Amino acid sequence: MNNKYTDEKELLIGLKSSDEHSFDMLYKMYSKRLFHSILLLVKSEQLTLDIIQDVFMKVWQRRHYIDTEKSFKSYLYVISNNFVKDYFRKVSKDQKMKDYYLNQGIDSFEGIEPSLAFKETNQLLEKALDTLSENERAVFVLCRLEGKSYSEAAEVLGLSSSTVGNNLVRATSKVKVYLSGSVMFWALIISSL
Template identity: 30%
Template sequence: MSIEIENSAELDVFRKLSEGSESAFSAVYVRYSPQIFTFIDRMLGLSDVTDDLVQDIFIDLWQKRDFLKNIENPKAYLFRMASNRVLDYQKKIASRKPILDFVISQQPTMEAMSEQRVLYKETLILLGEALDTLSPQRRRIYELSRNEGLSHDEIAEKLNIAKSTVANQMASVLKQIRLYLEKHAVIFSFAIFYLLTQS
């Protein structure tokens, strides 16, 4: 028996998926795979790669379905999985270049798509607002890491603080920025957030 997803039944279908229902998984795949494909393809523009990533995402969703029972917003969780896949792919082709430089280098591609351009600029604005909420030391650590490309060791030496302090502060900074963006940004901005904040 197939399952069709209505908005009001979304949580129930994901719950059934978490319990191992293959029909629920099929329903989730039918409904969300086209959205995930569009989500990824707008950022990569490589349909063959996008196809592979979408398949990987849903294989991963099935294999880790048990986690869904503790997720309050499974749809957002699914799109974050997609964001992580995009990040992994971008990291490979970026050859570990500074992430911000890589994103800037992709700006002409983003500007070819008006919707993506708006979201890109929106995320940059929100990132700036999020940075304004940081303490002076946390902001300095973030800027040394992301804007100047310094390692944790180099930051610790420059600021005369312990390396563990740098690591802990960076973890707190990224969490604070992520929470700010989750509160203020649309879901389509998550991938850009990860590209801007991960090393």
């Protein structure tokens, strides 16, 4: 590899000046990392590949605005998180897609027996998650629902571990307040004991 392209900052400078080789190198550096984090959320390899394509298309389109002094990794995760959020907004309006994702969760769920209780809990939790900021939601999903550590979530989101911790505390508090009056909340708590 040419030494000119070994430093990320130099690659970003190249990208800003429309150097396709710099763009390709950045794609190679980050596409696999993005793939794994997006796949955890959308559960579809093809959809994950489509989102990655959209993310890097957006990077190319906005290349002149990239700040070479800021974390490119964080920039990518913000863009990809926005695409994932947009996708789930569309899914929430499409009953077939809702059913597909709900069934994905039910197939792998071994806690509460009746699927109706799971559906109600899942819908209630989704409403609670809608009250969170983008970062709070991402941290909550990664740490509470997927069981990732603070450091793993920090790496996926391009945040510090302390920022992840702060977001998780706020998110957990908001979710508890939202769910505290619900019978389904207590069923969920009891089933996790």
